[in-house]
Amino acid sequence: MDNFDVLAAFSALSQQTRLDVFRLLVKAGANGILSGEIGDRLSVRQNTMSANLTILLNAGLVVKERQGRTIRYFANFEALRGLLAFLMEDCCGGNAELCQSVIDEIACVA
Numbered sequence: 001m002d003n004f005d006v007l008a009a010f011s012a013l014s015q016q017t018r019l020d021v022f023r024l025l026v027k028a029g030a031n032g033i034l035s036g037e038i039g040d041r042l043s044v045r046q047n048t049m050s051a052n053l054t055i056l057l058n059a060g061l062v063v064k065e066r067q068g069r070t071i072r073y074f075a076n077f078e079a080l081r082g083l084l085a086f087l088m089e090d091c092c093g094g095n096a097e098l099c100q101s102v103i104d105e106i107a108c109v110a
Contacts, residue, residue: 001082005060009083012059017044018052022061025075032065032074 001009013019020042025033033041039049053073056062060079065072084106092098 001079001086005079006083006086008059009061009079012055012061015052015055017042017048018056021049021052021073022056022075025062025073026077026080028075030074032072034067035064035071035073038073 013022021038024038024041035049035053036046038044038053039046042049044052053062053064057064061076063074063076065074088099088102091102
């Protein structure tokens with residue numbers, strides 16, 4: 001991920017509804033969520049949700065898949081990994097052990 005991509009991601013996430021949508025999609029994992037259901041869960045009107053999803057799509061943070069007449073949205077975990085890697089790239093001056101607590105905090109625990 002380069003500076004431009006990171007800035008686009010942060011810009012997209014710097015609004016409350018979009019941040020809530022992204023976190024909801026991250027929680028949904030590989031199942032994703034239908035577009036209408038996202039709006040229902042967050043109590044956001046369809047046209048407002050559509051605009052916010054477009055911004056997240058353009059930033060590369062979400063992907064969509066048409067399923068008949070509906071659209072299912074998913075968090076783009078590759079983009080999330082890229083963003084986290086960019087932020088952690090020079091962490092702790094190369095002393096990986098100092099970053100372990102941060103890595104443990106963001107790691108998925110099964």
